[in-house]
Amino acid sequence: MSLTEELVLKRSKADSLESVRTLNCWGCSLSDVQLLSQLDNLEVLNLSGNNLSTLKDLKDCTKLRELFIRRNKLTDFSELAHLAQLKNLKVVWLNGNPLSEATSYRSQVAKMLPQITKLDNIELSPASESGMGSGDRVLEAVQLLLRELNQTQLETVRDTVTGMLR
Known part of the structure; x- marks a missing residue:
């Protein structure tokens, strides 16, 4: 068309x-x-x-x-x-x-x-x-993955990362 x-x-x-x-x-x-x-x-x-x-x-x-x-x-x-x-x-x-x-x-x-x-x-x-660089490729991969996650999955990732940073 x-x-x-x-x-x-x-x-x-x-x-x-x-x-x-x-x-x-x-x-x-x-x-x-x-x-x-x-x-x-x-x-x-x-x-x-x-x-x-x-x-x-x-x-x-x-x-x-x-x-x-x-x-x-x-x-x-x-x-x-x-x-x-x-x-x-x-x-x-x-x-x-x-x-x-x-x-x-x-x-x-x-x-x-x-x-x-x-x-x-x-x-x-x-x-x-x-x-x-390799760090940028990792960040890009993480950003692409996060865009595909639903809200529950995002909350799990957030909690995991928060626990790792403590």
Whole structure:
């Protein structure tokens, strides 16, 4: 399915493409988002839960600050090159895409998108940008694990860590 002007205006509650600053197209089965090149003032974009395999149509969204593109079909890190010139882009969510399964995922994204400060809701540290050390890899693994735990499991981890620190 293609992104249409009608869908953009409906989802953004805007009266023109020029006035769209935030767009949420989560779960719209989109595979074509060429229309994004016409959204000159777009700052926040949610394309999570779609069928996108390329980021090429985002390269002209120069005001974009936040991009949520979880659970799509992005497999190749080279697609991130389309975001490299977006200097205002600070927050990116990519988890749930095939490329996020790579062992070097966070460091690869940090190298290709040095302007971002947060990836998948986790702050990027200077160590991430220069290539993570083993301590950073452990911290990243713990953070990813904690995101997957339910409340009871989190309380157990908290109690265990608190006991260890006493």
